[in-house]
Amino acid sequence: MPSQTPDERPEKRHDTLWFSDGNIVLSAVESSTGDTIVFCIHKSSLARQSKVFESMFELPQGADTGDGVVEAYGGLNLPLVRVPDAAEDVEALLNALHDPLPLSQRSLLSDTPLRLRKALHMASKYLMDDLRAKLIRILEQEWPPNLNDLNQKDRILDDMVKSLNGGVFLVTEWPLHLTPEPAAAIALAEDYDIPSILPAAYYDLLRCAPGVDWDLKFAEEPPGGPTGFRFCVSHVGGKPARWESLSRDSLLKLLRLQGYVERHYHFEFKKTLLEDNPECNNTSCRKTWVDLVNTLGTVPTHVCGRDIYRVYRALVSELQDANSQICLDCLSAYAPKITKGRNAVWSKLEEICLAK
16 A cells, blocks of 8 residues: 555644643654654743744744744644654653653663653754753763762662672662663763763673673563562672663773773772872881782672772771771871872773763
8 A cells, every 4th residue: 555645644632742722733743653643832832942943933834944844733723833753752852841850750670761862862953952951960860970979879889788688689679879770871872972971871881790681681570579670789790781772882982991990900009009108107007008908909800890989989998997007197198099099090981981
């Protein structure tokens, strides 16, 4: 059978995005069914967000904008704009403008990047900078854009791992702010130029179990089941990821990061911390410090356990506990070394993750 033109396809009014007092109608074809979906909205909701839409709405009927055709809609005598975008994408954009709360609510399935993708695509295409910034802030709540916030988030995780049985959590008990899945976030960030979340997301991906798929694991035993799905993020890794989301370039970046973190364990960690130690009359200071660095700097055999920032946090904690064996002058001299090492790792993370 010959394919139907847009005018011949069944037309449906959107269930929730048809406002009786709206003053413009958008028409788009649903990619899943081929049906034409029409939305009656207030033109100001789009025009004030986007110069592209503002210019489109000012054109006379019959004008072809390149992004849509302006016509008249039926007996309502309202302007009708046929847009080339899928109706699903138009729906996502309008929902993000009218009711953004569902996008910011997290779920145990950690699907924030998947739920944001369509709205972010439309906001980027139509130069809606304010909406795009709001969507990016939702991502940054899960992937801190700076080292201090990342360390604070992981410190909370460390404390919880210590307080529960062997660091293993039931997914139904897993805190929502600690569940984000990194691969889909990386794919979204690289598709839509969101560099701020990449270092934290890539670093978390380092701690994920290679080849263990996030969605398949949840399909085997969904949240709320009799035992829940278990994984451990800290120490030996084991957290799954949506690995299929990653591009070839993303996987190559991940391999470069794995190599860098391993080299940092072998060389930079001890070199940075043990060079130019302060002179001190207390002979136990030097020995205690060197013992701590050598013990904590042992390279884990499991690749997912190579969490160098956890090592730096553990070093700070051990130093605080060892204040009876290390004098205050030495403690004040060692603290900048830890900061230097942490900052060096973050700089390398940014260099590798943000490379084009």
